[in-house]
Every structure is written in C-alpha cells, then in structure tokens.
Amino acid sequence: MRAAALIARKDLSQRIRDKSAILLGVVAPLGLALIFSGIIPDTSGSSFDVQVGVVNNDGGVVAAGFVNDVLPAVEADDILTVTSYADEDAALADVDSGTLSAVYIFAPGFSDSIQSGAGGSVRLVGNVDQSTSAQIAKAVLDGYLAEIDAVGIAVGSSAVSGATDLAAITALATQETAAVVLTDIAADNRELDATTFFSAGMAVFFLFFTVQFGVSSLLEERFHGTLPRLLGAPINRWSILGGKAITSFVLGLVSMVVLAVATTFMIGAEWGNPIGVAILMVCGVLSALGIMAVVAVVSKTAEQAANWQSIVAVALGLLGGTFFPLSQGPRLLALFSKLTPHAWFLQGLGDLSAGSDLTAIITPALALIAFFAVTVGAATIFGKEVLAP
C-alpha cells in the first residue's frame, strides 16, 4: 500500500505539473456546462409551465369537478397555468396566437348527459406548435375522463342497489380523480433542471477523459523505460497497478467534486443530497476507471490507448445522454443508454434532485458498481502481460 501511494503521489505530481488533467478534468467540463446551461432554455422540472384555458359552458357538477378541483390542484403544482374564459372564441383565438397551449371547452349539458348515463364529450383544442404542452393538457383531461367512466359504473351499481345521492357520489369520485392525476405527473417529473443536467452531464462525460491519465500512465512507464525499474524495485507488483488505480480515482473524484462545488456556487446547479451525490460520484469514478483500464490493457502504446479511450468516452457519453436529456429522445435510445455508466449516474442524480431519499440511488449505484466489477475483471484477464518488462 505504501508503494502504491508513492507511485500515485508521483503520478499525481506529474499530472498536475503538465496541467492536462486540470484542463480536461475541470476547465473543459466547467466551461461547457456554463455555455450549455446559458444558451439552452430550461425545459424540464418545475419551470416547464403549460398555459391552458378553460371554457365552462356547462356549469354542472361533473364539469365543475374538473374546473374547480382538478385544474387548481395541477396548477398548484406549477404544471399548468389555467385561465378561465367566458367566451369560447376568445379562448380559441389565444390558442391560435400561441398564448395558450390548449383550451378545454365544456359544452352546455355535459354534466347532465354524464349523470343520465348518456355519456358526453369535452373538446380539447391544442396549438400545433406546442404539441408537448398540448399532450400534457390532454393527459390531465384523459385521467379525469377515465375516472368519470369508473364513476359511471359505480353510479350504475349504486342505483341498482338503491343509492340515489348521485351528486355526492360524483363529488367523491372527482376528489379521487384529482389525486390520481397529480401522482402521475409527479412521477414523470424526475428530471434534472437544465443547469444541473449540463453540469452533471459534462462532469461525467469528462470524467472518462480524466481517469485515463492514471491507467494509461502504465503504458507511459513502459515508453519511458521506467517500468522495468519499477518491476525491479522491492515492492509487490500489484502495488504498481494499485498506484495507477489510485491516481485515476483521485483525479476523477477531485474533478467531480470541484465541478459540483463550482457549478453549485457559480450557476446554481442543484446536485441534491450531498451524501447521495458523494456515493454516486465514487461509484461513477470506479465505473469509469474500470472501463478505461480495459482499453489501456488491450492497447500497445499510450498513444493508441489515448485514441481508443477518447473514442470510448465520446461514444458512451453520447449514448449515455450527457448532452441532451434522454427523456426527449427515442425510447430505444433511453433503453440502450442503460448500457452506459453515464445514464445510471444521471438517473441517480435525477432521483436525488426530485427529493427522493438515499434508497432511490441504490439501483443506479449498484449498476455503476457492476460496471466496475465486470470491467476490472476483464482488465485483469486481458492484462496479464501488462506487467511484463
């Protein structure tokens, strides 16, 4: 352990001296995080506000349940901003102009029709240029209408069994409807805000470049002829690899911590629970170390290793969603992203930022550890000759 620490200390001194680790580990990711968070608008989290209108020409109890109970509850959660209109044409004009993303229009007699069992319909008119917002508005309405269907069945059953207080049963169902809709929206909202996303994304993207300095330095030792000298020293051979691993780990972790602190204070990134973030960082660094170690041991020279490591780092970074939220990409991409440590790291941070407790990061942390275990095992198998003089 003493020898490993000595080698790591020497390597860290060299890395700090040539400034490449500082450049790739701190300056580049911090700069890109600042740029991205500054030029790309925030489209996630609580700041994603959907403007909707509502025209209630019905006045009955069913429409009132949606207008007076469901919509205010969703609005209170900063998902929708609701404007009531008395004039249908005015509301439609605002949709056309883009002031509103969508408008709900309840026709006269809607509630009576529902209560009589004849069914009914609600018009939802959305702006074609704001399809995502219109879809959100539709999802809120769909949830409510699904519950109305359930209420219809319940009402029918109650009537058969002699219950006649239709308004009370409908009101009860309406309250339950609102609760269900809000729960679903909260579940979909586990996404980092833009500033935090780009801070964390750039941190984990460049982490893979930073850790390569340690594992690849073994190849540099061979290039400089110092590897035989290390092999001839009165130390355990594994301490040479240990020293390189410590170097990678320290560089990676310091890079992540510096970026987390810097982005928190400089651009207001919200990384979440510090303990959870620390756990994710340690696991993330280990996974990056393992992957880069595999690339290093199958490479012949430090230069070849650096080239391959750059390719791997960029490919995994893109697939892992470090440059754009995976939720905005194809579903297949989100699926494949799970093959990268980046996606698990960002998922863990997303869960933390949504206010979840530490148990929420167990799965991401275990996934990252699994990456580490598998890749270190592979590096050990492929790298049997790595300590040859």
Place this chain on the structure above:
Amino acid sequence: MNVLECGGLVKAFDDLVAVDDVGFHIAAGETYGLLGPNGAGKTTCISMIAGILQADAGRVTVGGREITTRSTEGKAEIGYVPQDIAIYPDLSARENLRFFGRLYGVPKANLERRIDEVLEVIGLSDRGDDRTQEYSGGMKRRLNIGIGLLHEPSLLILDEPTVGVDPQSRNAILESVELLGQTGTAVLYTTHYMEEAERLCDRVAIIDGGKIRAEGTRRELVELVGQRDTVTLGVVGSAHKLVAGLEVVSEIEKITATEGSIEILVEGASQVLPRLLDVAQQSGVAVSGVEVIEPNLESVFLHLTGKALRD
C-alpha cells in the same frame, strides 16, 4: 563470500531459447562482465537475476535471499541500471532520485544526504533541480546509473550503460564503475564492447546464443584458447641479424621480420621481453621501439564462436 549466485537459468520465448542453462557467481567487490553481441541473451539473463523476469528454470540468490519476480527483501539488495534510460523526463534529477529512494526503502533521515552524495558522484550537483528533459544524453545516462546506486546495493547490475554515450561521459561512467569495486559492491556488467570488459571486469563470461561459452579472468580466457602475446620490436640496423640471434629463445613460437621491425609471437611476453632486449644488444642491433600486444577478448570470442563481436 558470494553476493550473487545463480545457476541453471533458462528462459524461452515461444520457440526461442534466449537463455540456456546459465550460471555464475560474483563475490563482494568483484566486477563480473557478461560479454556478448546484441541478442546474445545478456539482458534476458540479468532481467531474471534482477527479479524482473521470471525464469523458466534455475535459481538466483543475492545475499543469500532467493530472487523471483515476487521477491521484495532480496530485491532491496540489488541496484538495477537498465539499458534504456529509465528516468521521468518531467521530474528533476533530485525528484527522480527521491522517488526511487523511497521506493527502495531508503530511510527518510538519510534520503536527502544520499541524494546529495549521488548527485556529487554522477556530477550533477549543480543541475539536480532541473527537469531531466533538459539534460544531454550523457547526463541522463549518469542519472540512470545514480538511481541504481542510491540505496547502496550490495549488487549493482549495469546493462550496457555506455551505449550511445559521448566519449567524455563514457569515461566518467567507467571510472565510476571502477570505484564501485573498491567500495565492496559486487558489479554485474553487460557489454558488447570488448575494451570495457577488459578494463573493468575481474572475470568475464563470454555469452552467445543464450549460453555461456567460456568464463574466467582475461588471462584465463586467453590461455583457454591458446593465444600468445605479440611483441613488435622497432630496429635500427639488420633485422635478419637479430632474427638469427633470437633463435636461442625457446619461448618464441614465430618470428616475422619486415623492414625496420620484427614481430615475435611469444608465450609470456612480460617475462621474455628482457631477454629479447639482451639478445638485441648482444647482436649489435639498436631497438628503437617496443610494443607488446596481448591477445584480447575479441580474438577469444572469435575463436569460441567463429564470429566477431558486433554492434
């Protein structure tokens, strides 16, 4: 007492047997040379002795401790100077020495003193704080050796330390190695330069094709192959008159007379030379110059292997 003992060393790389049943020993204060051309197996041999390469067969002990790739205590007795310059270019000489000194377990209290001493020995005291990437090739070579000396090993292994070195630095390196023998350090020196082996080594092993072809002192090796000294006398007057007079000297095997000189092949030139000069005086031939050429290791190598030492 022998510092190094090794025997039966074998190392093969696939079908190529690089070292085949090599063994020798080195006593304290003795300088032992492995003389052979490139590819003879010298570096493979010392890599096994230094515990860098695992031998397929054979045994190495240094100071009574067995050396393998997993040894730690025994390796602390060895100073290894690889053929290629093995220093960190972005560190200073002092930082290089400090790192390897710690790695070899030099006590912290002695480390800085030892660094100063080694810098003095290798002539880099005034450049010790400069990054080694700014050094000349000779300076790097000297530091390369200094690192091997830092922890005061009982066995110093030098693998062709003068390859690519300018004459001045080369001479400085050879003088340093000569001094090591006086301090009691056992030295294993590999080279393909015959003159270095002759100058530095108390005993020499001639290695070729992974095998030791012969071993001994320079004189023993020369005698082993029956070589004789060549005495060349520059003469003023009749060379043929002197040739006739020299026929009484029984040690002479062959005489060749040319204009102004006589070349005499003789056994034990140092003992016979006074008699040769007496005969010249008695014959009335003035001797204007004397040159004694002893048979060298180059000729021994040629005799043993049928080929010349080459770069």
